[in-house]
Amino acid sequence: MNIELDTHTHTVASLHAYSTITENAAEAARKNLKLICMTDHGPLLPGGPHEYFFGNMRVLPKEIHGVRILKGIEANIKNTDGDLDLPKYLENRMEIVLVGLHEGVLMPGTKKENTRAVVKAMKKEFVDILVHPGNPAYELDYDDVFKAAKDTNTFIEINNSSFLGSRKGSKDNCRMIAEKCRDYKLPISLGSDAHYSTYVGEFSVVTKLLEEIQLPEELILNTSVDKLLNYLKNKGKNI
Template sequence: MINSNTFSNFNSKYPIYADLHTHSISSGHGSEDTITDMIRCASESGLSLFGISDHGPATSSSAKPSYFQSLKLADRDRFGIRVLYGAELNIINTAGDVDLDDDTLSTLDYAIISIHPPIFKPYHDKDLSSAYIRAMDHPKVRFLGHIDDARFPVDFEYLLEIAKEKHVYPEINNGSLMPDAYRINGQENCRRILSICKKLDLPVLLSSDSHGKKSIGNMQYIFPLLEELDFPAHLVLNSDLSALSDIIR
């Protein structure tokens, strides 16, 4: 569990044992720390499970496919914690194609699917739900990345119903809720996502989206929304390592 001295976001109702959306120097923008730096920080923060999910190669300056292929050789137990190696994939078109092939994906522990500019132009497409839904069919996709961003609108109710059918889980991204967030309508849309997930009994993944080690495990802007909505603790995957491990498997 996150050490209460690490961040001011310690919350006994929603203990945080895992952080799976993080970026090392291999993501190429705003990330200066190596995988080793980040795992050491995660261990010092009190996490039990830590995931590296660098941006897929369609992101400018991110790693090439060979980097992701090499991760299968990386140690899974370091500094006293379990380590997973994944990717934050870019959805690259409305057909739901992503920027790593299925053979490469098969070597990873998990994948997050996200939409980023300039691959998609903000507000260019009215509804991108179908792109997410098609991308869910790629092997290893387990999580929906920051679907809260109003620049790339989706039908939350429809998308989350399909996600539940496909055993894919939305994240609530701390970066979308920060006062200086560049994503649009994060507060309002995360509130909607959580409300729908509560109704559907659909678990969520809380994510720091830390670029480098500075924010690993930091969920401080998420907790007020969970409290406000009386979101069920059993639907927070970061608090249940058994459930999260089953999803990854």
């Protein structure tokens, strides 16, 4: 499987990550990736950068070490209405917007509450990817989530980090999600969720799983930079 990009990476701006964007780009170049998305946590997560960090991303070059850099955010879903910690004036400045549930912001609720929060967030037109939905801490009605993903043209993420211990117990959920995406022909995104540079572009566990379940490559966003850029342009992103 040819992987050209990583949609989910973190820098030292997220205080529980340990590499700079330059170090991440260097690792991406070493692994022959053409693009990485810089998606640090939103400001409500403890240690997350201030909103000014995201507002000033225009100073970053489009390429570092020959790798295209998309300037984005992993925004936190902060309530069951799907509201995010991305200030309104920044919504259209982000080149890519990931959203997810994090215990440092919104504690797990009932299946109905968790599902409502996720679906409401995906209905925001500037949202592109739902991250680590396999986290067992947040029980979800996956049929409702998949329907919302299809209706809103939102990618479902299969998160490689979830298999490596960051969200214990995710393996079975992630496999089920991948199988349902295959059956429903829902496109997916692969995220390394790298918090240190050597994990950028690390998809070995995920790609093995996708090969096992025979998920078609055309459903995988990461196999083509053009596929990602065209998707974002069609959503009105200024990239």
